[in-house]
Amino acid sequence: MNTKNLFNILIILVILFIIFPAITSASEFRTGDKLVILKDEVVNDDIYFAGSSVIVEGTINGDLVAAGSEIKVTGTINGSIIAAGGSIIVKGNVANDVRVAGGEVRIGGDVGDNVLAFTGQFILENNARISRDLTLGAGTAIIDGTVNGNINGGVSDLEMRGATKGNVTLEIDNNIRIFPGATIGGNLEYSAPNQGEISGIVSGKTTYKEAPPKKGDLRSKIESEIMGYLWLLLIGIVSLMIAPELTRKNSDKVAMNPLKNLLWGLLFLIIVPIVTILLLITIIGIPLSLILFIIYIVTIYISRIYVGYWVGGYVLKKLKIETRFRVLTMAFGLLIVLIGINIPIIGIFIHLVVLLLGLGAIVLTEYDIYKKLKEEKVI
Numbered sequence: 001m002n003t004k005n006l007f008n009i010l011i012i013l014v015i016l017f018i019i020f021p022a023i024t025s026a027s028e029f030r031t032g033d034k035l036v037i038l039k040d041e042v043v044n045d046d047i048y049f050a051g052s053s054v055i056v057e058g059t060i061n062g063d064l065v066a067a068g069s070e071i072k073v074t075g076t077i078n079g080s081i082i083a084a085g086g087s088i089i090v091k092g093n094v095a096n097d098v099r100v101a102g103g104e105v106r107i108g109g110d111v112g113d114n115v116l117a118f119t120g121q122f123i124l125e126n127n128a129r130i131s132r133d134l135t136l137g138a139g140t141a142i143i144d145g146t147v148n149g150n151i152n153g154g155v156s157d158l159e160m161r162g163a164t165k166g167n168v169t170l171e172i173d174n175n176i177r178i179f180p181g182a183t184i185g186g187n188l189e190y191s192a193p194n195q196g197e198i199s200g201i202v203s204g205k206t207t208y209k210e211a212p213p214k215k216g217d218l219r220s221k222i223e224s225e226i227m228g229y230l231w232l233l234l235i236g237i238v239s240l241m242i243a244p245e246l247t248r249k250n251s252d253k254v255a256m257n258p259l260k261n262l263l264w265g266l267l268f269l270i271i272v273p274i275v276t277i278l279l280l281i282t283i284i285g286i287p288l289s290l291i292l293f294i295i296y297i298v299t300i301y302i303s304r305i306y307v308g309y310w311v312g313g314y315v316l317k318k319l320k321i322e323t324r325f326r327v328l329t330m331a332f333g334l335l336i337v338l339i340g341i342n343i344p345i346i347g348i349f350i351h352l353v354v355l356l357l358g359l360g361a362i363v364l365t366e367y368d369i370y371k372k373l374k375e376e377k378v379i
Contacts, residue, residue, distance in 0.1 A: 261360025303358025
């Protein structure tokens with residue numbers, strides 16, 4: 001699966017994050033560089049955190065919603081895990097769902113419900129167990145543990161030595177290997193450039209579909225990325241012309257407090273769909289929910305503009321290059337962002353960080369404007 005498709009699925013995943021988890025009235029928001037829940041510590045709330053690292057050795061009687069470069073859970077989560085990071089390791093037990101996106105995802109404990117993972121590398125360790133379904137969007141996937149339900153999704157390469165009691169339905173970009181000792185309780189259905197090495201036991205029917213040739217994919221991808229870049233730059237230019245001060249403020253906010261931006265960006269992704277859904281189930285709130293959803297999508301799309309503008313200014317300053325043309329600064333920065341988010345595997349993580357930083361900057365800027373207007377008694 002290419003980076004663009006993974007990112008689109010990731011956005012859908014974020015919406016799924018908030019539709020299905022149970023929402024409790026008690027929530028704890030923590031900020032800082034590092035979150036540590038010690039072995040003997042018990043937290044009776046949901047925890048929302050964004051920082052460099054998250055270490056949970058104790059017990060959380062609720063959900064863990066986290067963003068960080070490293071997230072490691074060896075304790076007990078009596079709720080769900082919703083996480084985005086460079087490395088996500090879950091060695092402890094999770095009562096409900098695990099929904100994660102990161103450079104590497106490793107599951108080594110028991111998961112009481114479903115697992116959804118979008119990552120460069122996914123590993124289900126030998127003694128790990130998923131009670132229901134596993135859905136993947138991954139570069140490399142290694143299944144050595146047990147899945148009680150089905151395995152679905154798309155991966156570049158799959159190695160399986162473990163077991164699933166249900167069906168396996170996958171799109172394979174490169175190769176699939178089902179090793180001796182692996183067992184599939186249902187059907188195996190996969191598409192790939194070539195037939196895989198199936199040496200394990202498949203109780204049901206094995207169906208192979210040859211993947212269609214991908215002639216011109218690289219050219220189409222390059223053309224698509226160039227057009228996407230030009231459209232984003234055009235919107236950025238319009239923003240500079242119509243609201244130069246607001247554009248600058250949003251851009252400046254990106255680097256003022258990155259951890260705070262990540263947290264508020266993540267909260268924006270979570271809270272807005274919840275409000276939209278709540279409004280949608282009321283007849284009176286349907287028009288407002290549609291407006292809010294449009295604002296949500298547009299905000300996600302333009303968030304890269306402000307990060308790109310800041311990146312351009314920062315890099316030019318480091319290179320000691322001065323320019324009076326803000327458009328050139330934005331064009332240069334957006335180009336760097338475009339290259340970064342298309343780097344294989346880690347580009348997914350870079351894209352997520354850019355998204356959260358941009359959203360956080362927009363939220364905090366709008367909040368500052370709201371406070372100023374309130375102080376001036378305009379609202």
